[in-house]
Amino acid sequence: MVVCQGLCKRYGAFDALRACDLTVTAGEVFGLLGPNGAGKTTLIRLMLGYIHPTAGTCRVAGIDVVDDSVAVRRNVSYLPGDARLPRHMRGKGVLEFFAAMHPDGDLQRSLDVAQRLDLNLRTHVAFMSTGMRQKLALAVVLGPRTPLLVLDEPTANLDPTVRAEVLQMVREARADGRTVMLSSHVLSEIEETCGEVAFLRRGVLAHRLTMSELFQQHRITGDLDRPVADRLVDPNSDAIPMQFADRLVCSLADDAAGVSGASGSNSSTTVRLDTSGDLASFLGWLDDLGIRRMRVEPLGLRAVYDAVHFGQTIPVGVSTAPQGAMHAAGTSRPSEETVS
Numbered sequence: 001m002v003v004c005q006g007l008c009k010r011y012g013a014f015d016a017l018r019a020c021d022l023t024v025t026a027g028e029v030f031g032l033l034g035p036n037g038a039g040k041t042t043l044i045r046l047m048l049g050y051i052h053p054t055a056g057t058c059r060v061a062g063i064d065v066v067d068d069s070v071a072v073r074r075n076v077s078y079l080p081g082d083a084r085l086p087r088h089m090r091g092k093g094v095l096e097f098f099a100a101m102h103p104d105g106d107l108q109r110s111l112d113v114a115q116r117l118d119l120n121l122r123t124h125v126a127f128m129s130t131g132m133r134q135k136l137a138l139a140v141v142l143g144p145r146t147p148l149l150v151l152d153e154p155t156a157n158l159d160p161t162v163r164a165e166v167l168q169m170v171r172e173a174r175a176d177g178r179t180v181m182l183s184s185h186v187l188s189e190i191e192e193t194c195g196e197v198a199f200l201r202r203g204v205l206a207h208r209l210t211m212s213e214l215f216q217q218h219r220i221t222g223d224l225d226r227p228v229a230d231r232l233v234d235p236n237s238d239a240i241p242m243q244f245a246d247r248l249v250c251s252l253a254d255d256a257a258g259v260s261g262a263s264g265s266n267s268s269t270t271v272r273l274d275t276s277g278d279l280a281s282f283l284g285w286l287d288d289l290g291i292r293r294m295r296v297e298p299l300g301l302r303a304v305y306d307a308v309h310f311g312q313t314i315p316v317g318v319s320t321a322p323q324g325a326m327h328a329a330g331t332s333r334p335s336e337e338t339v340s
């Protein structure tokens with residue numbers, strides 16, 4: 001549905017997006033993650049032809065976004081992060097206006113969405129609360145049944161009940177065979193709805209992974225004798241067996257007080273082992289290491305997000321960003337990915 005190759009956007013000397021290679025498969029819910037100013041909206045706006053790339057290409061539904069942006073937008077329903085609606089109109093008037101304007105407009109579907117979101121359509125936009133305006137924008141955007149739905153922070157300003165309803169609609173769009181691209185700062189929402197995510201950092205597509213791969217990643221926290229722990233975290237030691245080398249990242253825990261009061265003592269310390277892939281194969285080895293008071297938990301999107309954000313090491317066994325992007329971000333040991 002979306003193919004970007006070497007996509008760049010430069011404002012003067014500033015790179016808002018650098019050499020972005022991205023493919024989004026039709027029929028999936030794809031999440032875009034990244035801190036404020038990372039380039040998510042820039043990427044979306046390039047994809048829809050609202051701004052032109054400095055270099056590179058992008059095709060949406062097979063159409064080049066520069067050559068024919070109008071045709072691209074016929075295939076897309078887009079919720080901008082800062083959706084603005086005519087203030088003098090009532091809610092219903094807004095839905096009628098946009099349904100008439102979009103080739104795939106469907107007033108009844110928009111009205112149904114508004115009802116599901118519990119929105120009073122008699123109110124003038126000017127008198128709506130921020131959340132009500134967001135609901136109205138969603139009712140506009142979720143009306144047309146376009147092949148691609150692009151939602152920039154769709155649940156911003158919504159209460160938890162309405163958020164859940166919006167995420168349900170995203171899942172329904174996918175079940176309908178549509179493709180959804182979703183940008184959000186709420187990691188749990190991305191985890192719940194997306195099949196795959198890309199992380200942007202300072203204009204670089206820094207990491208990419210599928211949810212099924214994420215669910216195979218675990219964090220093991222436990223106490224080890226200090227000499228063993230030191231060998232595990234030493235990048236020059238061969239303490240980690242070859243078969244685990246690219247699936248395991250060890251570090252000394254600095255916030256593991258809940259696991260052990262002995263963190264940092266001379267005799268033992270708390271280590272954190274981030275693993276990817278089959279967990280069972282690690283367990284015998286861990287047992288031999290003499291690990292104590294072990295806690296195993298899913299790594300979760302938060303840990304991956306933090307690792308990308310702070311330039312830490314992420315165990316492989318997950319999809320990687322394209323080579324160009326990784327080189328731009330910097331790579332260290334061949335068995336690891338480091339975004340620095």
Ligand SMILES: Nc1ncnc2c1ncn2[C@@H]1O[C@H](COP(=O)(O)OP(=O)(O)OP(=O)(O)O)[C@@H](O)[C@H]1O
Nearest residue numbers: 011014016034035036037038039040041042043081
């Ligand atoms: N027209 C512009 N001129 C100059 N710089 C711009 C322009 N538009 C965006 N930028 C810069 O590009 C960078 C990426 O902005 P973008 O809006 O894509 O970030 P974002 O990831 O969507 O952030 P947020 O999560 O805050 O919405 C920012 O540093 C922003 O200041």
